[in-house]
Amino acid sequence: MSPFNIHEYLQEQRLYFEQVLTEYFEWTTGTGHSTRVREAMAYSLFSGGKRLRPILTLTTARIFSSELGPVSALACALEMIHTYSLIHDDLPAMDNDTLRRGRPTCHIAFGTEIATKAGIGLLDQALKVCLLAHERFPELAQPMCRAASELFHNAGFDGMVGGQIADIIAERIKVGLEEVRSIHRYKTAAMIEVAIVMGCLLYTDDDRTIQAFRTFGQKIGLAFQIIDDILDILSESSVLGKNAHSDLERGKATYPALVGIDQSRHDAEQLIEQAVDALSDTALPVQILVEIARYVYNRKM
Ligand code: GRG
Numbered sequence: 001m002s003p004f005n006i007h008e009y010l011q012e013q014r015l016y017f018e019q020v021l022t023e024y025f026e027w028t029t030g031t032g033h034s035t036r037v038r039e040a041m042a043y044s045l046f047s048g049g050k051r052l053r054p055i056l057t058l059t060t061a062r063i064f065s066s067e068l069g070p071v072s073a074l075a076c077a078l079e080m081i082h083t084y085s086l087i088h089d090d091l092p093a094m095d096n097d098t099l100r101r102g103r104p105t106c107h108i109a110f111g112t113e114i115a116t117k118a119g120i121g122l123l124d125q126a127l128k129v130c131l132l133a134h135e136r137f138p139e140l141a142q143p144m145c146r147a148a149s150e151l152f153h154n155a156g157f158d159g160m161v162g163g164q165i166a167d168i169i170a171e172r173i174k175v176g177l178e179e180v181r182s183i184h185r186y187k188t189a190a191m192i193e194v195a196i197v198m199g200c201l202l203y204t205d206d207d208r209t210i211q212a213f214r215t216f217g218q219k220i221g222l223a224f225q226i227i228d229d230i231l232d233i234l235s236e237s238s239v240l241g242k243n244a245h246s247d248l249e250r251g252k253a254t255y256p257a258l259v260g261i262d263q264s265r266h267d268a269e270q271l272i273e274q275a276v277d278a279l280s281d282t283a284l285p286v287q288i289l290v291e292i293a294r295y296v297y298n299r300k301m
Pocket of ligand 1: 049086187225
């Protein structure tokens, strides 16, 4: 048997996930009144991207079951919400970025008005996918509801949106490391946490197990954003597929801006080790999740 290769695994998972995502996108978008908005939604949703969050959901689920139909729907909803957040984050009223996933951002390609609606459209799609899945898999209705409710909670005011608002405010005032950690926790880690939690909620109601996976998600989520901050400084737009050095240009208080690159790397590495430790008591076959955690630390884009 050939040794496990994380990059091959991620590529396989991406291909599998994108097939399912295409099906759910087709099922839930009617022709509607604005084909242009639909085009913009598809443009951003199918423009590459690492698909890290849905892959985390699927990989977690596979630890418990080989039946991935129901959880795949949740993974699609999550990626739709993530894509909406990227479209809105890039808008002129927010980061005003021009490059995303190696292509012009949605508002550069379609205009601000269409891009704004495409973002809202994807959020709406995510809800439709959850409702559709709820109908398709009635035997899992209860855990499905719990997972969807966590998803929208973590995407909302007490999660990603709240973190984004705090991030915008922090650009205008001086903030310290605790505040930056808190912004990262809400803006980025909340969605990574729920990616992992959704992957186990459908298969177990054991609180200790769920908590172990939740801690894993929170820790790698925080590490992911610290690495993102480092890459923004050290990497180039052509490698990242998005505008590099933008935090510096905005004078943003990021992790490396406050403690330096070396300390940031060290802290990210520690978070990855704490994440791995959190899973060690579960006695479940979590090796691939551990590999993904290490990839989060070593990633170049
Ligand atoms: C209404 C205030 C308000 C907010 C709307 C815009 C927004 C919601 C939230 C912003 C959330 C955001 C963009 C967080 C950054 C997280 C992050 C590092 C994203 C990049 O993720 P990757 O690298 O991207 O996984 P790909 O392209 O690979 O999917």
